[in-house]
Amino acid sequence: MNAEARAGGDQIKIFDKGDEEFDMSDLDTSDVPFVERAQILTEALPYIQRFRGKTMVIKYGGAAMKDPVLKRLVVDDLVFLSCVGIRPVFVHGGGPEINSWLGKLGIEAKFLNGLRVTDSATMDVVEMVLAGRVNKGLVSLINRAGGQAVGLCGKDGSLISAKPKNAELGFVGEVTGVNPALLNVLAAAGYIPVISSVGADEKGNSYNINADTLAGDLAAALGAEKLVLLTDVTGVLSQYPDESSLISHLTLPDCQNLISESVIAGGMVPKIGCCMKAIQSGVSASHIIDGRRPHSILLEVFTEKGIGTMITNTGYEMMTTTSSTSTNAPTSSSSSSSSSATAL
Numbered sequence: 001m002n003a004e005a006r007a008g009g010d011q012i013k014i015f016d017k018g019d020e021e022f023d024m025s026d027l028d029t030s031d032v033p034f035v036e037r038a039q040i041l042t043e044a045l046p047y048i049q050r051f052r053g054k055t056m057v058i059k060y061g062g063a064a065m066k067d068p069v070l071k072r073l074v075v076d077d078l079v080f081l082s083c084v085g086i087r088p089v090f091v092h093g094g095g096p097e098i099n100s101w102l103g104k105l106g107i108e109a110k111f112l113n114g115l116r117v118t119d120s121a122t123m124d125v126v127e128m129v130l131a132g133r134v135n136k137g138l139v140s141l142i143n144r145a146g147g148q149a150v151g152l153c154g155k156d157g158s159l160i161s162a163k164p165k166n167a168e169l170g171f172v173g174e175v176t177g178v179n180p181a182l183l184n185v186l187a188a189a190g191y192i193p194v195i196s197s198v199g200a201d202e203k204g205n206s207y208n209i210n211a212d213t214l215a216g217d218l219a220a221a222l223g224a225e226k227l228v229l230l231t232d233v234t235g236v237l238s239q240y241p242d243e244s245s246l247i248s249h250l251t252l253p254d255c256q257n258l259i260s261e262s263v264i265a266g267g268m269v270p271k272i273g274c275c276m277k278a279i280q281s282g283v284s285a286s287h288i289i290d291g292r293r294p295h296s297i298l299l300e301v302f303t304e305k306g307i308g309t310m311i312t313n314t315g316y317e318m319m320t321t322t323s324s325t326s327t328n329a330p331t332s333s334s335s336s337s338s339s340s341a342t343a344l
Contacts, residue, residue, distance in 0.1 A: 044302035046319060051301070052085035054225035055187065057216035060092040060138075062232040064291030073139065074230070077297035078192060079147040088144075090149075090194045090220060093211035094134040097159040101129050115169055118208050126208045127153070127267055130196035138194050139239040149192045154199035155206070157182030160214065162199030162207040173199050173207025175214060177223035216274040220281030227278045228300065230291030235309030236272070238263060248306060251314045252276055275311045286311045 004182055058078070081088045090300040093118075102109050118126060131153040142149035154160025162173035175244060186193050195218070197211040204271040211230060219227040236258070239245040250258070255272050258264040264272050269289075275286030289300045289308030299307045304319075 012066070014291060028035075028140075029099060029101055043304060047302045047333065048086075049128060049173055050319065054088070054217075055087040055089060055130055056081065056228060056301070057089045057091060057215050057219035057220045057222065057224045058224045058230065058297065060090060060230055060291075061211060062230060062291045064230050064296075065092070065094070066096060067144070067292075068291065068295065072145075074291070074297065075138070075141045075145050075147075076343045077295055078142060079145045080298060080329065081301070082147050082192055087191055088230055089183060089187070089222065089224070090138070090192060091197065091211055091215040091218060092130075092138060092194070093197050094130050095136075096205055096230070097134050098126055098129050101125050101133075112168060115165075115172055116207050116208065118133055118171040120171065123206055123328045125207060126171075127206050128196050130208075131198050133296060135194055135196045142192055142194065145194050148190055149194050151196075153196045154209070155204075159183070159195070160199035160209070160217075164207070164249075165199055169209050171205065173201075173209050174290070175209060175217045178179045178217050181206075183218075183222060196245070207324045208241065210270075212271055212274045216278040216283075216286075219278045224278075225284050226252075226301070227275060227283050227286040228297060229275070229287055229288050230296065231271065232292060233287050233288070234270065234290045234307075236264060249318075250309060250311045251316075252279060252311070276325070279311060279313050284312065285316065316331045 001197065011153055056220050060074060063076050078090060086206050098116075099109050102122065105120055105125060107125060109122075116122070116126075116253055121335050131151075134153040135153065139149040152159060154162065158179050160175060161179075163176050164170075165172045166176040169234050195214070197209045197214045199207050199209050199214075201207065215229065216227055218224075234243045234246050235294040236247045236250060237243065237245045238247055240263075243282035255264065255276055259269060259272065274286065287300055287306075287310050289306075293307060296307060300310075
């Protein structure tokens with residue numbers, strides 16, 4: 001039966017379109033939540049149409065990885081992307097979980113210039129935690145939410161080749177090659193690859209790889225439409241730590257200028273570097289977003305304003321609506337205020 005629904009208090013009333021008494025004016029639009037939901041879907045439609053069939057690599061970390069509520073919301077976002085025909089590839093680290101298990105096993109966590117020193121015993125724990133407990137926990141959550149996830153590490157299908165980054169750091173690696181064949185097969189079949197940041201060299205030695213860097217390299221190898229980094233910051237701020245100074249859109253030259261002016265500084269520099277490298281390798285857009293916000297992925301990908309900072313090459317075709325006031329990316333000279341550019 002063709003039907004229309006309307007909200008009547010706590011009840012949903014169903015009207016047959018063949019009913020002579022039915023009139024569109026009978027629909028109760030005073031129920032704001034239902035109207036807002038329809039508007040959200042309407043706003044999302046052009047983005048769904050544009051990105052359907054495209055690959056998005058999402059790096060998962062920060063508070064969203066620790067808070068069980070945020071974790072579930074991120075998983076829901078992933079399943080939504082998959083259901084509307086987008087191909088999400090989910091990359092994760094797991095620093096806090098690694099530290100917890102090192103403590104349980106009586107192994108001291110050591111760091112050099114902010115990087116984990118990974119000896120053989122530590123690497124065993126890293127691989128056990130990342131490729132085992134964390135990875136399979138995420139796979140289980142995605143499957144329970146209605147998705148079809150497959151857990152992988154860089155060793156599976158010779159996905160990630162690596163070499164030592166620095167002899168002083170032990171088994172901390174950097175990516176030397178990506179073989180995306182297995183990921184392409186899984187994505188084409190509707191699966192969501194969940195990848196832990198562990199790679200291997202030609203001798204089979206395991207290496208702990210920075211998850212941001214790995215996500216960027218995977219996005220480049222897959223020819224991804226987007227790279228999305230979930231962080232514990234709002235995005236790039238022109239006047240740190242004032243979150244109202246969020247810069248919505250940056251081009252590669254903007255990034256270079258802001259780094260030279262120390263507007264982009266500290267821990268944001270390697271994240272921006274990762275985003276820039278991905279774009280230079282063919283990724284259309286990179287995003288740095290606040291994973292502490294519920295449904296941050298959907299808000300960035302499917303809304304006009306977005307919530308974080310998008311980085312693109314010059315000449316990137318921005319999606320706008322008639323309500324957009326500007327699509328100009330900020331330059332370093334105008335970075336004192338938030339850009340009104342769309343975040344997609």
